[in-house]
Amino acid sequence: MTSGPRLYAMVYAALLFLLGATFVIARVDLGAFNTVAALAIAWLKMGLVVAYFMHLRDADRLDAMLFASGFVMLLFVLLALTLGDYFGRVWLAG
Amino acid sequence: MSDARAHYLNAGHSMRSWLLTKDHKRIALLYLASVTALFFVGGSAAVMFRLQLLTPHGHLVLPETYNKLFTLHGIVMVFFFLVPAVPTVLGNFLIPLMIGAKDLAFPRINLLSWYLFIAGAALALGATLYGGVDTGWTFYTPYSSVFSNTYVVATVMGIFVAGFSSILTGLNFIVTIHKMRAPGLRWFRLPLFVWAIYATSFMFVLATPVLAMALLLVGLERVLHLGIFNPALGGDPLLFQHFFWFYSHPAVYIMVLPAMGVISELIPCFSRRRLFGYEFVVMATFGIAFLGFLVWGHHMFVSGQSAFAGLVFSFLSFVVAVPSAIKVFNWTATLYKGRIRFHTPMLYALGFIGLFTIGGLTGLFLATLGVDVHVHDTYFVIAHFHYIMVGGSVMAYLGGIHYWWPKISGKMYPDALGRWAAVLIFVGFNLTFFPQFIVGYLGMPRRFYMYPPEFQVYNVFSTAGASILALGYLLPLGYLLWSFWYGPDAGDNPWGASGLEWKTSSPPPVRNFETKPVVDEEPYDYEGGRYG
Ligand SMILES: [Cu+2]
Numbered sequence: 001m002t003s004g005p006r007l008y009a010m011v012y013a014a015l016l017f018l019l020g021a022t023f024v025i026a027r028v029d030l031g032a033f034n035t036v037a038a039l040a041i042a043w044l045k046m047g048l049v050v051a052y053f054m055h056l057r058d059a060d061r062l063d064a065m066l067f068a069s070g071f072v073m074l075l076f077v078l079l080a081l082t083l084g085d086y087f088g089r090v091w092l093a094g
Numbered sequence: 095m096s097d098a099r100a101h102y103l104n105a106g107h108s109m110r111s112w113l114l115t116k117d118h119k120r121i122a123l124l125y126l127a128s129v130t131a132l133f134f135v136g137g138s139a140a141v142m143f144r145l146q147l148l149t150p151h152g153h154l155v156l157p158e159t160y161n162k163l164f165t166l167h168g169i170v171m172v173f174f175f176l177v178p179a180v181p182t183v184l185g186n187f188l189i190p191l192m193i194g195a196k197d198l199a200f201p202r203i204n205l206l207s208w209y210l211f212i213a214g215a216a217l218a219l220g221a222t223l224y225g226g227v228d229t230g231w232t233f234y235t236p237y238s239s240v241f242s243n244t245y246v247v248a249t250v251m252g253i254f255v256a257g258f259s260s261i262l263t264g265l266n267f268i269v270t271i272h273k274m275r276a277p278g279l280r281w282f283r284l285p286l287f288v289w290a291i292y293a294t295s296f297m298f299v300l301a302t303p304v305l306a307m308a309l310l311l312v313g314l315e316r317v318l319h320l321g322i323f324n325p326a327l328g329g330d331p332l333l334f335q336h337f338f339w340f341y342s343h344p345a346v347y348i349m350v351l352p353a354m355g356v357i358s359e360l361i362p363c364f365s366r367r368r369l370f371g372y373e374f375v376v377m378a379t380f381g382i383a384f385l386g387f388l389v390w391g392h393h394m395f396v397s398g399q400s401a402f403a404g405l406v407f408s409f410l411s412f413v414v415a416v417p418s419a420i421k422v423f424n425w426t427a428t429l430y431k432g433r434i435r436f437h438t439p440m441l442y443a444l445g446f447i448g449l450f451t452i453g454g455l456t457g458l459f460l461a462t463l464g465v466d467v468h469v470h471d472t473y474f475v476i477a478h479f480h481y482i483m484v485g486g487s488v489m490a491y492l493g494g495i496h497y498w499w500p501k502i503s504g505k506m507y508p509d510a511l512g513r514w515a516a517v518l519i520f521v522g523f524n525l526t527f528f529p530q531f532i533v534g535y536l537g538m539p540r541r542f543y544m545y546p547p548e549f550q551v552y553n554v555f556s557t558a559g560a561s562i563l564a565l566g567y568l569l570p571l572g573y574l575l576w577s578f579w580y581g582p583d584a585g586d587n588p589w590g591a592s593g594l595e596w597k598t599s600s601p602p603p604v605r606n607f608e609t610k611p612v613v614d615e616e617p618y619d620y621e622g623g624r625y626g
Contacts, residue, residue, distance in 0.1 A: 062268070062269070062272050066268070066296075066299065069296060069300060070299070070300055073300045073301075073387060074300075074304070077340075077387050077388060078304065078336075078340055081388065081390075081391065081403070081406070081407075082333075082336045082340075084400075084402065084403050084406060085332070085336065085391065085394075085399050085400050085402075085403035086400070087400075087402075088400030088401065088402025088403045089400040089402075
């Protein structure tokens with residue numbers, strides 16, 4: 001398996017490629033799918049950074065648990081409940 | 095003379111040996127001095143606006159000054175006293191001792207945390223000296239981000255910097271508790287104080303970044319005129335409230351969980367009984383830590399949040415009361431048929447149970463949508479959260495300080511005087527805040543400079559109570575400081591308490607234990623005959 005500087009360079013190249021993809025897709029009109037595509041690419045980038053640069057790929061249980069709890073809190077709880085308010089304004093207007 | 099023996103207090107007397115120390119016990123004392131000073135800063139602000147509120151149309155301070163005083167009180171007490179107090183003082187001192195370790199996992203980061211805390215406090219207090227802030231401790235937008243002509247940016251940056259102190263402290267505790275427990279100290283043998291600090295550390299790590307980000311955005315909107323919260327630029331003011339309370343509701347549990355951890359140590363020791371339902375208290379701790387993240391919208395019932403979200407947050411807020419109630423019942427059950435001894439720490443613990451219960455139950459009133467419409471932003475809310483934060487957290491903090499003081503200082507304070515102070519604080523507290531339930535129910539809004547004359551009698555009670563409370567807080571400051579130098583030697587385990595921290599000498603040696611401890615007993619083994 002590749003490791004060391006070579007691996008980091010490859011991940012970095014992949015990130016730059018995804019950055020380019022973000023840029024290109026933003027220029028194409030896909031309607032609502034622009035957001036979906038942008039978010040999907042953002043997730044990919046995050047995954048790469050977390051797995052390789054932050055070494056979560058070879059982390060122990062404690063690191064994984066910390067990461068998972070942060071993920072659940074920020075993405076699920078903060079996003080879902082806040083959006084629950086914004087969408088709820090339409091569902092139960094008045 | 096105990097000074098014949100080497101311990102952490104006499105291991106160097108220079109300024110440098112304190113300010114560059116990596117010893118968790120010395121860092122705990124640095125925090126103790128800092129948060130005590132900040133507590134009296136926040137308290138003085140409260141004394142001033144309580145005097146202003148003695149009369150309906152008082153002119154002791156200008157209206158602008160009044161706004162800055164209650165803002166200063168809130169910011170200092172919440173971010174620079176209540177949030178850090180128990181974890182950084184008692185947590186720092188006790189976590190390594192309780193798990194039989196030499197120090198925290200990252201001693202240098204621990205010292206860095208204290209410097210970050212001091213830098214944050216200096217920024218926030220510096221802004222106060224320049225002229226202060228008038229937004230309230232909640233920094234609601236767009237007032238804070240557009241309209242207020244006060245030192246908002248410096249203050250939020252102070253809280254931002256202090257936030258990193260919280261995050262690093264939390265990480266330090268998590269790693270320490272995972273990696274450095276003594277042989278035999280299995281997870282379910284950990285003292286409940288350690289469990290409480292462990293759960294709180296997760297909340298530090300998960301919630302604080304959201305507050306830091308929200309305050310940073312307020313600063314950016316003020317300086318760069320970005321449209322994030324300002325509706326005139328396409329922003330949404332409610333978004334700030336979501337971010338702010340995503341931290342600040344869990345912050346209530348950051349203040350209360352460690353306090354509950356202290357109480358779970360005091361009650362078994364002074365009842366001479368094993369804590370009732372140890373596993374349930376552990377589960378309830380995590381139940382509170384998790385559910386505490388799901389209820390923030392109860393601060394936004396009347397601020398334009400959707401009725402749907404209001405419904406969900408109201409329901410979840412009722413749910414979080416369940417694990418808190420489990421703990422209250424378990425402490426009470428521990429007292430049952432115990433051999434109760436009314437030393438100073440125990441008086442604080444009993445006070446905590448009563449006052450926390452009142453605070454918690456009135457929280458259910460406020461979690462009820464229909465009731466909240468009437469009492470929101472009144473003194474009812476003020477009374478409710480002071481019962482939780484002062485009646486709960488501050489009582490537990492003082493109880494903990496009195497309980498572990500013989501370990502920290504090696505000296506004993508006059509217990510009779512301590513009991514008098516505890517009673518004084520209990521009476522002063524209730525006299526201050528109980529009338530606020532009534533005057534709030536009658537409709538007196540919070541944060542107002544003037545009020546209708548018919549509310550005066552309640553405000554007179556409140557101000558009188560605040561004076562008693564102030565005296566009550568000055569007493570321990572006096573006799574604890576006195577005992578530090580002149581008190582009689584306390585011995586290693588004056589309360590006959592279980593727990594590793596009592597098995598080393600007082601004050602502990604620099605490396606905490608002369609020989610590496612091994613744990614072969616269940617927690618709180620007060621009925622097994624080992625502790626008399
Ligand atoms: Cu809340």
